[in-house]
Amino acid sequence: MRLVATALAAVAALPATAHADxxxxxxSGRVVLTLSGRxxxxxxxxxxxLDMAMIEAxxxxxxxxxxxxxxxxxxxxxxPLRALLREVGASGQKLVVRALNNYMTEIPLADAEAxxxxxxxxxxxxxxxxxxxxxxxxxxxxxxxxxxQNEVYYGRSAWQVSRIAVE
Ligand SMILES: Nc1nc2c(c(=O)[nH]1)N[C@H]1C(S)=C(S)[C@@H](COP(=O)(O)O)O[C@H]1N2
Ligand SMILES: [Mo]
Numbered sequence: 759m760r761l762v763a764t765a766l767a768a769v770a771a772l773p774a775t776a777h778a779d780x781x782x783x784x785x786s787g788r789v790v791l792t793l794s795g796r797x798x799x800x801x802x803x804x805x806x807x808l809d810m811a812m813i814e815a816x817x818x819x820x821x822x823x824x825x826x827x828x829x830x831x832x833x834x835x836x837x838p839l840r841a842l843l844r845e846v847g848a849s850g851q852k853l854v855v856r857a858l859n860n861y862m863t864e865i866p867l868a869d870a871e872a873x874x875x876x877x878x879x880x881x882x883x884x885x886x887x888x889x890x891x892x893x894x895x896x897x898x899x900x901x902x903x904x905x906x907q908n909e910v911y912y913g914r915s916a917w918q919v920s921r922i923a924v925e
Contacts, residue, residue, distance in 0.1 A: 782846065785809035790893055791877075795854075795924040798847025806846040810879065810893065817841035819876050823901040826912055827891070828881075834897045836878035839870040848924045855896065858888065858918040865896070865914050867924075873906065874899045877919065891917035 782801040787809035794805040801807055816837040824831050839853075853865040865875075878897045879885060886892025895917040900906045 782806055783812070785812060787811055791920065791922065793842075793846050793848065793922045793924060796848060796850040797924055798849070799845070813837055813842075813877070813879060813894075816845055819874075821874070821876055821878070821897055821899045823897070823899050825897070825900060825915075831901070833882050834876060834878035834895070835880040835883075836876040836894075836897065839865075839875045839877055839896070842877055843867070843870065843924070850924045852925050854923040854925060855914075855916045855919055856921040856923075857916045858920050861916055861918075863914050863916050869914075873911075874902075875914075888918060894919040 780799065782799045784801050785807050789807045790810050791808045791813065792805050793808070797806050799806060813836075818835060819838045819841075821834045821836075822831055823834070843853075848867070851867055853867060853870055854862065855865060856862050869875075875896060875898045878895045879893055881890070881892075881895075886895060896915050896919060898906045898911050898915060900911065905911075
């Protein structure tokens with residue numbers, strides 16, 4: 759069992775090595791997201807602390823989808839979770855995602871990387887204020903895959919995300 763877990767962790771770590779030897783720059787603006795736990799690239803206190811400019815400088819993706827929370831199709835823009843995890847050198851089995859309101863949900867790492875999920879910071883071109891589920895909202899491309907249209911994925915879709923622990 760232990761061997762299996764180690765082998766899985768090694769596989770999960772492969773795409774995360776791109777920046778593993780570089781240090782992460784320090785945030786200059788307000789820290790909006792802290793990634794802790796199994797992250798290889800950190801910038802203080804064993805965590806990767808990111809301001810919005812650092813997140814916006816990462817790979818970008820757009821997801822146009824219907825959701826349970828708004829009327830009609832919405833266009834979300836953000837960093838793919840896969841790219842975010844690669845940027846901080848994340849490895850492991852799961853993400854423990856916490857929101858400003860202390861909502862907590864767990865996302866298997868493989869699922870975060872395979873299902874096209876993004877950590878959105880814009881909706882229909884506008885930054886999302888905290889009162890409108892911002893500034894960071896986990897969004898899957900629900901409309902493109904029926905398998906995403908259920909409580910499992912809606913539950914993983916944390917809004918007001920502020921912390922991610924990689925385990
Ligand atoms: N920050 C935060 N994100 C959250 C929640 C929450 O309470 N807080 N609820 C989750 C759950 S369990 C589901 S099913 C969906 C839908 O929540 P809603 O029924 O309140 O719209 O959002 C998810 N994201
Ligand atoms: Mo839910």
